[in-house]
Amino acid sequence: MSLVERVHAVLGQGGLLASQLRHYRERAVQLEMAAEVAGCLTSSAQPLVLEAGTGVGKTFAYLVPALLSGKQIIISTGSKNLQEQLFFKDLPALLGLLGLDIQVALLKGRSNYLCQWRLARQLEAVGTHQEAVLDDLLKLQQFADNTTDGDLGNLSGVSESSPAIGMINSSRDSCGGQKCAFYEQCFTRKARQRALQARLIVVNHHLFFADRLLKDTGFAELLPDADAVVFDEAHLLPDIAVSYFGSQLSMGRIKRLLDEVDKVYQQQLRDTAQLTAMAGRCRERLSDWQNRLLDKGYNDWRDSLADKEMAAASWALVAELLALEKLVQAHLGRSEMLDVLAPSLTEVRAQLEQFFHCDNPEAAYSVEWGERHLQLRIAAMDVAHQCAELFNDNSRWVFTSATLQVQGSLDFFVRGMGLTKARQVVLSSPFDYPNQALLCVPRHLGHVANQTAMVKRLVDICLKAFTAARGRTFVLFTSHRMLQLVAHGLAGRTPYPMLVQGQGSKQQLLSKFRQLGDAVLLGTGSFWEGVDVRGHSLSCVIIDKLPFASPDDPLFRARAGQCQRQGLDPFTQVSLPQAVIALKQGAGRLIRDERDKGVLIICDNRLVNRDYGRAFLGSLPPMARTRDLDRALAFLADIP
Known part of the structure; x- marks a missing residue:
C-alpha cells in the first residue's frame, strides 16, 4: 500500500484507531491533512504550508504519516509544553497502537541539561x-548521581529560580568540548547522540534554528540532516527566524563572563590580581553605560547615534572589554577555565562593536528591557531570502498551525518565509462555531477619551461577564500596563478567584485555573497562544483591544520605512496581517473541543467601524455575532 493508503487504514472509518480507541471517530479534515502530509513526505519536492483549524487533530495527522513513512523526521514545536506532550504522551500512545518499535528522541536546548x-x-x-x-548544589549532585539524562526538567527539590541552576546548567561559554574531563559522561553530548541515531526527533523552533544557523560550539553536529522536518505552531517561525538571522546579546551574559573571570583569579590564578581588577573596571563601564541608556530611554539604537555622551560611554565599554580580552589571552594555557572563557569574551566584545556601529540599513537595532537583563538585538527587516536558502535543501518541509492565513490567504506567511513555491492548503475547523460561540463587540463602547475612562469601561464589562459566566473567564491584554490597571480596578469587586499574570509561572496559573473551575485569569502575550483549557472551566474570553504592534517598536519602524521606500503601505503590508494573526491566536483560546460553548468579547469598536475590521472578521472562526452585550451575557448564563 502507498503511504496515503496506510494512513487511511489507521485514521479512517473502521481503521486501526477506531477499533482500538473507544471514543475515536473519523474526521474528514484530519484525513485530508494526513494525506497532504503523506504526499509531501513521499512524492513532493514542494514544501507544504497548511493551516489546520482548531479541532482538526493536526498532531495525529502529521505523526501517523511520519511514523509510517520509514524516514528520519524532525518534529519542531514552538512551545516546551507541546514538545513534551508529543514525546511523553502522543508518541508513546501511537507507537503502541501502531505496533512500531522505533527509536525516538527528545532534544532540548543546551541550558536544559546539567553540566x-x-x-x-x-x-x-x-x-x-x-x-x-x-x-x-548538594541536591543537584544527588540528581547528577541518579539521573540518566541530566534533563533539569525532571529535577525536583530545587526551585527553577534557584541561583544554583544558572551555575550548573550546560552553557556554550563554558563548554570545553572534547577537551573536557567529563566529555564521555556529558549529558548534553549523550542527548545529541541519541538524536543522531533516532528515527524521529522532537525539538523546538529555537533549537532548530540554532543548529542550522549558529552552529553551536563544542560539538560538531547537533541534529542530523533528516529526510523531513515538520514545524507545528509554525506561525511563530517568522519572529524566531528574525532573531536567528540577526544577533542578540544579553547584558546578563557579559556579567556572567566577568564573574567567571573573578572566579579564575579566586580559585586558580591568585598571582594575577590584574584579572579581577580589570573585570571590575569592565563592570563599572557596563553599569555606567546601562545607567545612561536608562536615563535616555532609547529603545531604538538609531535614536542614540547623535548623542555624543552615549557614544563615548559605549566605546569606553568596548575599550575596557578589549583590554580584558588581551590580558586573558596573555595567560592562556595557565587555566582551563580561562581557556574556555577567552573565545566568549572575544565574541561578546565583537557583538557590542557591531551593535554600536549600527551600519546595516536593512536591519533594526533595538534595546529591550527584559525581566532580568537588558538585551541588544539586531533584527533583519526581511528574512525571506535567508529562509528560502535554508529550506532549499533535499529535506521535505511541512509547516502547520491553526493561525497562518489572513482573510483566507497564506500569502503573508509564505512571502515572509521565502516559501513562494510551496503547496498551500487551508483546512477549516470541524467545530460548529455558529452554535458553539458568540462574538460580541459591545455597542455602548463609544469613544474613549482617556486611559482612566478606558479602564473603567473594561472593569464594568469584566464584572458583568464574570457574573454571567460564573467566573470561568480569560481577560487578554495587549499591554502589561493595562493589565495592572484593570487588575487594580477589579480587586475586591468579584467573588470569583482572580489570577493575575506575574503571581506565578504560566503553568502554575493555568493549573490553578483548571483546578478552581470558577476562576478568572488576567494575562498578556504568553496567554494569547499555546493555552488549552477545555470543558466547563472556560466559557468567556475578553480581549481589551486589537493587538497592533507598537509604532515605537524598532523592527516595526524599520519595516515600515522599508515599505514606504518601496511605495507600499506599511499598515496593510506589515501592521494589519500581524495583528490579524495575533487576534486569531487570542480568540482561539475559547473553543477547544466540540462540546465547548463560549462568548468572545472584543472591546474595540475599530473591529466594526473601520474598513480594516473586515480583515479581522474574515479571518476569525465563523461565530455568531452581536453588538448587544446583554445578549452575550444571556448566552453565557445559559452555559452549564
Missing part, C-alpha cells in the same frame, strides 16, 4: 556560596 564540569567546579568552591545555594 557535570560546572557542577564539579561549584562544589570545589563550597566556601564561596551562601548556605541556601550550597544546599541546592
Whole structure:
C-alpha cells in the first residue's frame, strides 16, 4: 500500500484507531491533512504550508504519516509544553497502537541539561556560596548521581529560580568540548547522540534554528540532516527566524563572563590580581553605560547615534572589554577555565562593536528591557531570502498551525518565509462555531477619551461577564500596563478567584485555573497562544483591544520605512496581517473541543467601524455575532 493508503487504514472509518480507541471517530479534515502530509513526505519536492483549524487533530495527522513513512523526521514545536506532550504522551500512545518499535528522541536546548564540569567546579568552591545555594548544589549532585539524562526538567527539590541552576546548567561559554574531563559522561553530548541515531526527533523552533544557523560550539553536529522536518505552531517561525538571522546579546551574559573571570583569579590564578581588577573596571563601564541608556530611554539604537555622551560611554565599554580580552589571552594555557572563557569574551566584545556601529540599513537595532537583563538585538527587516536558502535543501518541509492565513490567504506567511513555491492548503475547523460561540463587540463602547475612562469601561464589562459566566473567564491584554490597571480596578469587586499574570509561572496559573473551575485569569502575550483549557472551566474570553504592534517598536519602524521606500503601505503590508494573526491566536483560546460553548468579547469598536475590521472578521472562526452585550451575557448564563 502507498503511504496515503496506510494512513487511511489507521485514521479512517473502521481503521486501526477506531477499533482500538473507544471514543475515536473519523474526521474528514484530519484525513485530508494526513494525506497532504503523506504526499509531501513521499512524492513532493514542494514544501507544504497548511493551516489546520482548531479541532482538526493536526498532531495525529502529521505523526501517523511520519511514523509510517520509514524516514528520519524532525518534529519542531514552538512551545516546551507541546514538545513534551508529543514525546511523553502522543508518541508513546501511537507507537503502541501502531505496533512500531522505533527509536525516538527528545532534544532540548543546551541550558536544559546539567553540566557535570560546572557542577564539579561549584562544589570545589563550597566556601564561596551562601548556605541556601550550597544546599541546592548538594541536591543537584544527588540528581547528577541518579539521573540518566541530566534533563533539569525532571529535577525536583530545587526551585527553577534557584541561583544554583544558572551555575550548573550546560552553557556554550563554558563548554570545553572534547577537551573536557567529563566529555564521555556529558549529558548534553549523550542527548545529541541519541538524536543522531533516532528515527524521529522532537525539538523546538529555537533549537532548530540554532543548529542550522549558529552552529553551536563544542560539538560538531547537533541534529542530523533528516529526510523531513515538520514545524507545528509554525506561525511563530517568522519572529524566531528574525532573531536567528540577526544577533542578540544579553547584558546578563557579559556579567556572567566577568564573574567567571573573578572566579579564575579566586580559585586558580591568585598571582594575577590584574584579572579581577580589570573585570571590575569592565563592570563599572557596563553599569555606567546601562545607567545612561536608562536615563535616555532609547529603545531604538538609531535614536542614540547623535548623542555624543552615549557614544563615548559605549566605546569606553568596548575599550575596557578589549583590554580584558588581551590580558586573558596573555595567560592562556595557565587555566582551563580561562581557556574556555577567552573565545566568549572575544565574541561578546565583537557583538557590542557591531551593535554600536549600527551600519546595516536593512536591519533594526533595538534595546529591550527584559525581566532580568537588558538585551541588544539586531533584527533583519526581511528574512525571506535567508529562509528560502535554508529550506532549499533535499529535506521535505511541512509547516502547520491553526493561525497562518489572513482573510483566507497564506500569502503573508509564505512571502515572509521565502516559501513562494510551496503547496498551500487551508483546512477549516470541524467545530460548529455558529452554535458553539458568540462574538460580541459591545455597542455602548463609544469613544474613549482617556486611559482612566478606558479602564473603567473594561472593569464594568469584566464584572458583568464574570457574573454571567460564573467566573470561568480569560481577560487578554495587549499591554502589561493595562493589565495592572484593570487588575487594580477589579480587586475586591468579584467573588470569583482572580489570577493575575506575574503571581506565578504560566503553568502554575493555568493549573490553578483548571483546578478552581470558577476562576478568572488576567494575562498578556504568553496567554494569547499555546493555552488549552477545555470543558466547563472556560466559557468567556475578553480581549481589551486589537493587538497592533507598537509604532515605537524598532523592527516595526524599520519595516515600515522599508515599505514606504518601496511605495507600499506599511499598515496593510506589515501592521494589519500581524495583528490579524495575533487576534486569531487570542480568540482561539475559547473553543477547544466540540462540546465547548463560549462568548468572545472584543472591546474595540475599530473591529466594526473601520474598513480594516473586515480583515479581522474574515479571518476569525465563523461565530455568531452581536453588538448587544446583554445578549452575550444571556448566552453565557445559559452555559452549564
